[in-house]
Amino acid sequence: MxxxxxxxxxxxxxxxxxxxxxxxxxxxxxxxxxxxxxxxxxxxxxxxxxxxxxxxxxxxxxxxxxxxxxxxxxxxxxxxxxxxxxxxxxxxxxxxxxxxxxxxxxxxxxxxxxxxxxxxxxxxxxxxxxxxxxxxxxxxxxxxxxxxxxxxxxxxxxxxxxxxxxxxxxxxxxxxxxxxxxxxxxxxxxxxxxxxxxxxxxxxxxxxxxxxxxxxxxxxxxxxxxxxxxxxxxxxxxxxxxxxxxxxxxxxxxxxDHQDGSDSPSSRGGWKGCRPYVAAAGRLVDYKGFDDAIRAMRLLPKLDLRLAGVGDQEQALRGLVARLGLTNVYFEGALNASGVANLFRHARAVVVPSRVPETFGYVILEAFHEATPVIVRDLGAPPELVELSQGGLVFDDEASLVHALTCLSHDDALRKALGRRGHRARWEIWxxxxxxxxxxxxxxxxxxxxxx
The missing domain is CATH 3.40.50.2000 (Glycogen Phosphorylase B;)
Known part of the structure; x- marks a missing residue:
């Protein structure tokens, strides 16, 4: 489906x-x-x-x-x-x-x-x-x-x-x-x-x-x-x-007083002005599902994926990128709070592809703080946060993930509307x-x- x-x-x-x-x-x-x-x-x-x-x-x-x-x-x-x-x-x-x-x-x-x-x-x-x-x-x-x-x-x-x-x-x-x-x-x-x-x-x-x-x-x-x-x-x-x-x-x-993503000398990365990209962040472990996001990028050559984090699956994920011949996936490494916020602020969306039922999803609130919409797997708490906020899209397979990524990479009005709703919910609810x-x-x- x-x-x-x-x-x-x-x-x-x-x-x-x-x-x-x-x-x-x-x-x-x-x-x-x-x-x-x-x-x-x-x-x-x-x-x-x-x-x-x-x-x-x-x-x-x-x-x-x-x-x-x-x-x-x-x-x-x-x-x-x-x-x-x-x-x-x-x-x-x-x-x-x-x-x-x-x-x-x-x-x-x-x-x-x-x-x-x-x-x-x-x-x-x-x-x-x-x-x-x-x-x-x-x-x-x-x-x-x-x-x-x-x-x-x-x-x-x-x-x-x-x-x-x-x-x-x-x-x-x-x-x-x-x-x-x-x-x-x-x-x-x-x-x-x-x-x-x-x-x-x-x-x-x-x-x-x-x-x-x-x-x-x-x-x-x-x-x-x-x-x-x-x-x-x-x-x-x-x-x-x-x-x-x-x-x-x-x-x-x-x-x-949560750290925002305003551009500053202390923020790592120069993502403003880059090619359109989606972001993801977290420990690079198997159950976080980042390999699913990487595989989706082979169908989206005009969109980049920027992945922040470190973990024991990093080499496996890099190997997957090499096997697929992808040139639109970037590993940003470990970023501080300001760097993550800056990465999220300029993204078309933040992807949360976890294969396990997350109990909440702080990364979603951090995206909403930057008025950036989210794309989450239909599992655990993340879709609950999307429903409460009206600040994102939900996927359940590769086709629906690619569709969501395509929508938010091309439709500026949709991205802004979802981002505004998420930002409002961050301040009103959370x-x-x-x-x-x-x-x-x-x-x-x-x-x-x-x-x-």
Whole structure:
């Protein structure tokens, strides 16, 4: 089926409300606005010891809370970063005023995250975390990526050590229902029938036998005041794969001071004035689907593809370009935030061809920030964002991808209309103040429910 909806059909639901699968979204109190709070973020990777992804959201949320007078602490696992970073070194990072970092580093190096991976519990990190919580005395503990800092056992520990604190978790990936987090099985296809042990072994990781049954994860989730995901598609995926508790949807946001793509000496690349091009950005790994975008370019000789990012599939992708004899595909390498924004600003569109169900798609918001439309695969959260914004096109096979690329490379009026809608939605739906208001109201409901 060659389906390229433009515009996508509009939804009658209010996309700005944090919603639960059990209760209405109306709330008047804002727990975060009542007084300054002490907030403790728990995540595996952060700051200098991170790779982007969920760490980017935690950083944006921490900064937004600190700007509003809250005291923010981020506890993360330096050992986990050292164990998984490969050739990637720590990056420059300076926490803003109001945000305090607590990196966990043991004398046993990789053994600490390995024990957590294999048991689903904080293990060697238990006592340091316990002491930090007792010192910080948080009003709110916000769990994020728990894979190597404590697993679901960390949620149980919080219920014992700081029972009065609100405890919520944002699931940024599908880690609760997939040991590899991305629902990509045996390195070659979308997971439809879980075979977690063989899939994990194929990925050269030790299987997590604690996942057999649902006891540890279920007990941890049952102690939470709220389980949050960033999209309706992700809520559905978790329910379909066995998570039975209510799940709240709270979309991501871009901060008000998000880096724009204005031309400046610090922006890499001179894309303004180039041949017409579409852009794509992300880790160069198989499940991101960049090879599908490359193959489409053989049918579009007057349009270029500029791909930003690095990853273990880069040489394979370069080989594909060579085999196809393409001269209209460019690898831009790793760009900083300003460079990515500049690349997006001058593109005809930004392509998101991921073969796995993305839980949100920050790259889409970054494109919308530059008033650039998107072309997304009909899978996971990206088409949901297109429907809410009316800011892009959706494809489901090569023919519909080529059609979408052709439309946005030739039709200036369509490109501008979709770009304007995406830009408006970025500020109306996915802005910092709206996100914090929704989050504060969600927390107020959860605090009130404890008294019932």
């Amino acid at each position: 060659n389906r390229v909806p433009f515009p996508h059909s509009s939804s009658s639901a209010d996309p700005t409300a944090a919603t639960s699968s059990r209760e209405p979204s109306v709330a008047t109190e804002d727990w975060l606005a009542e007084r300054p709070r002490v907030v403790c973020m728990m995540t595996t990777f952060f700051g200098s010891h991170s790779f982007g992804g969920d760490a980017a959201f935690v950083d944006r949320l921490a900064r937004a809370l600190a700007r509003r007078g809250h005291e923010v602490h981020v506890i993360h696992c330096q050992d986990a970063f050292e164990a998984t970073r490969g050739g990637v070194g720590p990056r420059a990072y300076e926490p803003p005023p109001g945000v305090t970092l607590h990196p966990l580093k043991s004398g046993l190096g990789v053994l600490s995250p390995l024990l957590t991976h294999q048991t689903g519990r904080p293990m060697l990190k238990t006592e340091p975390i316990r002491q930090l919580w007792r010192t910080i005395r948080p009003d709110l503990i916000h769990f994020h990526n728990l894979s190597l800092i404590g697993g679901p056992g960390l949620i149980d520990l919080a219920a014992q050590v700081v029972p009065d604190a609100l405890r919520v978790m944002t699931a940024h990936e599908h880690w609760l229902v997939c040991p590899l987090s991305v629902l990509w099985t045996h390195d070659r296809r979308l997971c439809e029938r879980p075979r977690c042990v063989s899939c994990t072994l194929r990925a050269k990781r030790p299987p997590q036998l604690w996942r057999a049954g649902d006891g540890l994860i279920r007990r941890g989730l049952d102690t939470l005041d709220a389980l949050i995901v960033p999209s309706e598609a992700t809520r559905r995926a978790h329910h379909e794969r066995g998570v039975t508790r209510p799940i709240d949807v709270l979309p991501y946001f871009l901060p008000d 802005n910092e103040s709206r996100h914090l208001t929704r989050f504060g109201r969600l927390l107020a409901r959860r605090r009130a429910s404890r008294s019932c």
